[in-house]
Amino acid sequence: xxxxxxxRKNRILEMLHSDGKVKVNELSRIFNVSEVTIRYDLTGxxxxxxxxxxxxxxxxxxxxxxxxxxxxxxxxxxxEKKAIVECVAGYINDGETVMMNSGTTTLFALHxxxxxxxxxxxxxxxxxxxxxxxxxxxxxxxLGGTVNTRYQFTSGNDALLQLSSYHAxxxxxxxDGVSMxxxxxxxxxxxxxxxxxxxxxSNTTIIAADYTKIGRTAFVKIAKTGMADHIVTNTRALGSxxxxxxxxxxxxxxx
Numbered sequence: 001x002x003x004x005x006x007x008r009k010n011r012i013l014e015m016l017h018s019d020g021k022v023k024v025n026e027l028s029r030i031f032n033v034s035e036v037t038i039r040y041d042l043t044g045x046x047x048x049x050x051x052x053x054x055x056x057x058x059x060x061x062x063x064x065x066x067x068x069x070x071x072x073x074x075x076x077x078x079x080e081k082k083a084i085v086e087c088v089a090g091y092i093n094d095g096e097t098v099m100m101n102s103g104t105t106t107l108f109a110l111h112x113x114x115x116x117x118x119x120x121x122x123x124x125x126x127x128x129x130x131x132x133x134x135x136x137x138x139x140x141x142x143l144g145g146t147v148n149t150r151y152q153f154t155s156g157n158d159a160l161l162q163l164s165s166y167h168a169x170x171x172x173x174x175x176d177g178v179s180m181x182x183x184x185x186x187x188x189x190x191x192x193x194x195x196x197x198x199x200x201x202s203n204t205t206i207i208a209a210d211y212t213k214i215g216r217t218a219f220v221k222i223a224k225t226g227m228a229d230h231i232v233t234n235t236r237a238l239g240s241x242x243x244x245x246x247x248x249x250x251x252x253x254x255x
Contacts, residue, residue, distance in 0.1 A: 003031060009041055010239055014215070016051055016060045023057040050212065078108075080210045080234045083255045085109040087232050088172055088208050094118055096169040099198045100128055101191065102153035103174025105208045107131070122166050124159055124194050126152040141166070148190065155190035163197050171202035176218035178209050178233075180244040183225050185218035195222045206230045211237040225250060 003011065008031055015022050027038045042058045045051050051058040084105065089112035092098060098113075100106045102125035110128050113119065114135055121132045122141045129142035145159030173195060177185035184207065186192060199205050199222075207228045214237035225231075228250060233242075235254045245252050 005041070008033075009045055012041060012045065013050060013238060014240065016058070021054075021057060021059045025056070027057075080236070081105045081108045081208075082112075083234065084208050084210060084232050085112040087253055087255045088206055089113045089116075091204070091206055091230070092116055092119070092170055092172075096120070097122065097167070099123065099166070099168040099171040099202055100125060101173055101195050101198060102126075102128070102151060105174040105210065106172055109172050109208060122163070122168060124154045124163075124191070126154070143194070146190070148188075151188070153188075153191060155188075155194055160193055160197060163194065163201070166201065168198070168202040169204065171198050171205045173198065173205060173207050173228075175207060175209055175222065176213060177216035178207065178214050178225060178231060178245075179217050179241065180225055180248060182217040182221060184222045184228065185216070186220050186222055187218045189220045192220045192222055199223055199227050204229045206232065209233050211235075214238050215241040 012022060012027060024035050024038050024042070028035045042051065042053055046053050046058070051060055081104065085108045088109050092113055094117040097120040100109065100121060100123045106125060107127050110132055117137045119137065120139045120141070121128070122143070123129055124143040124145070126142065126147070129140050132138045132140045143154050143159040143162050145154040146156040147154055175184045176187045186195065205228050207230065209231065211234035214233055225245060226248060230251045230253060231245060232253045232255065237254065242252055242254070
């Protein structure tokens with residue numbers, strides 16, 4: 001059966017996820033279409049920020065994201081992140097305690113919640129704490145600890161000890177990878193224990209992850225995907241992975 005353009009692109013992305021690179025001539029043979037068609041597919045995916053073109057094929061561009069600073073990350077997939085956080089904000093009620101780890105998506109989530117009343121915000125994100133401190137109705141607790149200046153978060157034993165004193169109604173968690181096979185993952189080993197403890201000390205865990213994170217595996221495993229109550233991502237997320245998550249009974253919201 002001939003695949004549609006979107007189905008073919010999803011298959012290409014699956015191959016990129018597993019192998020890190022693809023070749024035009026091999027894709028042409030696999031999908032039984034011309035090399036011109038494959039090049040057109042790859043160009044479209046590159047424009048969407050899903051891969052980088054190289055001579056004769058393409059490579060995954062996701063590692064380039066890891067090398068960006070915080071400001072550069074904020075500008076990547078901004079529209080998709082903002083769509084996600086508008087949905088996430090709907091889960092937050094006035095007067096609740098909300099934990100938030102560091103990340104550009106969680107920072108956007110803070111912006112989406114600015115009309116909420118009397119929130120307690122517990123975070124290891126310096127950027128989130130700085131902005132939330134300007135909201136009169138928000139009580140902000142920034143976890144102390146070792147400071148990562150490039151990505152603006154705190155971590156370490158001091159942060160974990162302080163975090164152990166708090167319990168939250170909701171956790172908004174930004175991750176670098178979501179996969180049924182490898183779980184919720186992050187590139188930052190320093191943040192693993194912070195994120196895991198936040199999950200354990202929150203009534204509800206909401207994963208906010210744009211479509212580029214779905215089907216990805218980053219450096220360090222935080223927890224099994226089943227520890228998430230809700231995963232909010234974009235409709236462009238890898239279809240096969242979304243179906244796997246739903247099959248395990250995880251509530252996946254596509255925006």
